[in-house]
Amino acid sequence: MSRKVLVLGEVRDVSLRNVSFEAVAAAATVAEGGEVVGVLVGESVSALGLELVKYGADRVVVVEDAKLAQYTADGYAQALLAVIDQEKPEGIVFGHTALGKDLSPKIAARLSSGLISDATAVEVAGGNVVFTRPIYSGKAFEKKIVTDGFIFATIRPNNIPPLEKDESRSGEVTALSVEIKELRAIIQDVVRKAAEGVDLSEAKVVISGGRGVKSAEGFKPLKELADVLGGAVGASRGACDAEYCDYSLQIGQTGKVVTPDLYIACGISGAIQHLAGMSNSKVIVAINKDPEANIFKVADYGIVGDLFEVVPMLTEEFKKLKVHQ
Amino acid sequence: MNIYVLMKRTFDTEEKISISAGKINEDGAEFIINPYDEYAIEEAIQVRDANGGEVTVISVGNEEAEKQLRTALAMGADKAVLINIEDDVENGDQFTTAKILAEYLKDKEADLILGGNVAIDGGSGQVGPRVAELLDIPYVTTITKLEIDGSDCIVTRDVEGDSEIIKTSLPLLVTAQQGLNEPRYPSLPGIMKAKKKPLDELELDDLDLDEDDVEAKTKTIEIYLPPKKEAGKVLSGELAEQVKELVNLLHTEAKVI
Secondary structure: OOOOEEEEEOEEOOEEOHHHHHHHHHHHHHHOOOOEEEEEEEOOOHHHHHHHHHOOOOEEEEEEOHHHOOOOHHHHHHHHHHHHHHHOOOEEEEEOOHHHHHHHHHHHHHOOOOOEEEEOEEEEEOOEEEEEEEEHHHOEEEEEEEOOOOEEEEEOOOOOOOOOOOOOOOOOEEEOOOOOOOOOOEEEEEEOOOOOOOOHHHOOEEEEEOHHHOOOHHHHHHHHHHHHHOOEEEEOHHHHHOOOOOHHHEEOOOOEOOOOOEEEEEOOOOOHHHHHHHOOOOEEEEEEOOOOOOHHHHOOEEEEOOHHHHHHHHHHHHHHHHHHO | OEEEEEOOEEEOOOOOOOEEOOEEOOOOOOEEEOHHHHHHHHHHHHHHHHHOOEEEEEEEEOHHHHHHHHHHHHHOOOEEEEEEOOOOOOOOOHHHHHHHHHHHHOOOOOOEEEEEOOOOOOOOOOHHHHHHHHHOOOEEEEEEEEEEEOOEEEEEEEEOOEEEEEEEEOOEEEEEOOOOOOOOOOOHHHHHHHOOOOEEEEOHHHHOOOOHHHOOOEEEEEEEOOOOOOOOEEOOOOHHHHHHHHHHHHHHOOOOO
């Protein structure tokens, strides 16, 4: 059964986030040959419409308004609901990002619909669109379907591969004018604390430090390694509690869940709560002085040794490799 | 101030997960207050202590949740309400829970509703915002600070590591992120007092709801454990050689670099 599926493109720092291209791919699966309609919401975002098309959207609807310059649940919901009213979709896909998590339940409640959050895979099987999602912090998985109403899901970044970009694709980018009414919560200020550069939840490489890093200063070699690999720095709760780094870096049951291609755990013992945040990474490397550390049980590769010796050596080796590439 | 907290009983974070008959095996497992809901309870108590009023903790579940509700009362909440759906709802989802909570709350004139930003078992993070939408009040998710002055609120929200400072007003629903506060442990006198605090039990009938009104919109068709990871390769030899080998393995075997 083919469906019309809306997919929300999420804009950050004037470009589309990767997860939006992944969401287009998910929407194409849900559409089963039907139409994939991109939606862009913001103050001035229409120039990005074609980018969504190149990644697989058939056309794009844009809602622009000065009141939509910053995300607010009220503003975005008004824009989205207007698009939904116009397009009457049979499916909706968002990224499971801060924005997607905040907005999707509001839309689902308004439309009395189901919502499958944080999906890591989507397939059509046995006549159903089946989503896979982690439960119990990744200690188990469930397969879930929508039984009533349209199919609405958010997808976890870094799990569903985007379609290949096709520069030759073309599609309509049309504007929908929506009068944005009352916003009941207004952003007064944004304090940027997250490390500049690569976003932790979308990073392909994460270099993470635990108590073994010993100090705020101790994160420096990790940052250098992350820079060489184009990755982001994360931390265990232990390192955050010890004030070696900001809680914004915390990976685990409380904190962020990451699924990068490569996760390098440095001086992290591997408490079950930490594993919940990273055990689904594609390849895990553990560096720890203690050969009995739990982290080695989930690691694909391990080096027993002092991270302050190993990490700088790794940085040098990767630099050499990058030069050869 | 009229304060409500939405609380879920969940598996202890230390519990190993196993499956029997297609379901998560709960036999002998330890249960706790969802850790994010603990922040919500603590914040509710602090807001009440600063502004006066009453904290009511609500849970949708079965009678087993009484234990966690008593713990919330022992922490300092004033009242607890269990909406027991065991006999009426077999397989609810977030639509179900939110609808029931909103139905309960709709005539309560809540000034402030708090919940955790996500439950560590189901992990959907939907119920809080859904309830706010059904009650037609604003919400702010993943908050790390809440300042209330009359009916004006300044809320700090964690957005993937950045902080948004948000101006809004009561009535309001917020969901707690780690860092909001340090939840207290119930004191012995608190535990004694909790035994005498009211814990009401309601069913769907009491809310004028039918099973059909709250029927889930989604269905779980399979639950499974992730494939067991084979033990990894712990390298050996000279450290410098190990590092070289690791880089080589990541490049040629794992192909992630």
